[in-house]
Amino acid sequence: MSGAVEIAKGIHLVGVKDPGLTLFDDLFPTAFGTTYNAFLVRGATHTALIDTVKGKRFEELMDNIRSVIDPSQIDYIVVNHSEPDHSGSLAKLVKACPQATVVSSQAARTFLGNQIHAPFESKIVKDQDTLDLGGRTLRFIAAPFLHWPDTMFTVVEGEGVLFSCDAFGSHYAGEGAFADEMPDFSGETRFYYDCIMRPFKDRILQAVEKLDGIELTLVCPSHGPVYRKEVRKPIELYRKWSVPKAGGKRIAIFYLSPHGNTESMAEAVARGASLPGVVVTQCHINHASVADIRDLMEESDALIFGTPTINRDIPKPMWDVLAYLSTVSLKGNIGGIFGSYGWSGEACRMAEDRLKGMNFKLPHPFVRTPFMPKPEVMAECEALGRAIAEEVLKK
Numbered sequence: 001m002s003g004a005v006e007i008a009k010g011i012h013l014v015g016v017k018d019p020g021l022t023l024f025d026d027l028f029p030t031a032f033g034t035t036y037n038a039f040l041v042r043g044a045t046h047t048a049l050i051d052t053v054k055g056k057r058f059e060e061l062m063d064n065i066r067s068v069i070d071p072s073q074i075d076y077i078v079v080n081h082s083e084p085d086h087s088g089s090l091a092k093l094v095k096a097c098p099q100a101t102v103v104s105s106q107a108a109r110t111f112l113g114n115q116i117h118a119p120f121e122s123k124i125v126k127d128q129d130t131l132d133l134g135g136r137t138l139r140f141i142a143a144p145f146l147h148w149p150d151t152m153f154t155v156v157e158g159e160g161v162l163f164s165c166d167a168f169g170s171h172y173a174g175e176g177a178f179a180d181e182m183p184d185f186s187g188e189t190r191f192y193y194d195c196i197m198r199p200f201k202d203r204i205l206q207a208v209e210k211l212d213g214i215e216l217t218l219v220c221p222s223h224g225p226v227y228r229k230e231v232r233k234p235i236e237l238y239r240k241w242s243v244p245k246a247g248g249k250r251i252a253i254f255y256l257s258p259h260g261n262t263e264s265m266a267e268a269v270a271r272g273a274s275l276p277g278v279v280v281t282q283c284h285i286n287h288a289s290v291a292d293i294r295d296l297m298e299e300s301d302a303l304i305f306g307t308p309t310i311n312r313d314i315p316k317p318m319w320d321v322l323a324y325l326s327t328v329s330l331k332g333n334i335g336g337i338f339g340s341y342g343w344s345g346e347a348c349r350m351a352e353d354r355l356k357g358m359n360f361k362l363p364h365p366f367v368r369t370p371f372m373p374k375p376e377v378m379a380e381c382e383a384l385g386r387a388i389a390e391e392v393l394k395k
């Protein structure tokens, strides 16, 4: 239902739209569906297809390609990233175009080998390598971890056409091909960044810097609309969202406390951590938004978690907070744990396992106590806070 659209002379958008999709990757809600963008780039002598579409939509991709050229004329299939929403049609495509060479990073080639258990012609490219299509040259720009280790951008040299893979994308299946033809979808661009790109802020800044010297005319992400006006806008937004906030040393204490005991311990931890030069924030997780919690995680040099034991477990709201750790770009990996319990007290050990699993350094053993903390336990909580603050100040 999508059809091919010529977005520049000899460059066609041949991907497909999926406006009915409500949940992407079984993980992220998509209120406006999505698109799987693929692009046909024709030179005087050779033709390249940039990315494919998800496997179930292969026939529509082929129809779109056929409306422009005979698929047997495709010489190269560039895989900017091997995730199946972009490479899922590759196995069928290499059968349909046996003369085509698959061009990718080494990492993508390895991942494709684990997805397509059949041989295919392959060419590995590195950062800044080029590929001649006859009067038109593709340049490859390594962009690792945007958002998989294999990712690269492809640029049509001298024409400023950037195929940016998942970077700058949006789950938004609007009418037409271009961003300026559609209602404002900037909320979807931000949501996409938060869901997919946010854990890789350092890598984003490195990749965006590589685009600085290129005069861009079109920015073509692999999801959502293509930018032909204000083409630098999504790139500059990525830079803005990824630059670390300036400021002194910060420690955040996340806790919840049905009966107030863990809260008392949190106050003692905060007292201990409040050394000169350290700003301590106590965050009752049920009184903060997810966005606030994730921002606080990213701004803080150390994260301390206070959790009671409920039904022999960490209570779900705290598990959720511990899960956010893998969805943000952490500034530091210093941590601590404390909490009250009644009779079995499993939660602190579980939280410790989670933090160790995330490579956290724990300068002080966790502090836990049955029910109401005694003065000596409060002193231990202060010592925990102080040990963490001292560790933060060393950095």
Ligand SMILES: Cc1cc2nc3c(=O)[nH]c(=O)nc-3n(C[C@H](O)[C@H](O)[C@H](O)COP(=O)(O)O)c2cc1C
Residues within 6 Å of the ligand: 256, 257, 258, 259, 260, 261, 262, 263, 308, 309, 310, 311, 312, 313, 340, 341, 342, 343, 344, 345, 346, 370, 371, 372
């Ligand atoms: C619904 C519920 C279930 C609980 N289950 C456990 C448990 O399995 N093991 C345990 O050691 N304590 C359990 N407790 C006791 C709490 O951990 C204890 O009351 C603790 O002091 C609560 O900390 P808080 O005052 O910070 O809320 C449970 C408490 C509640 C309310």
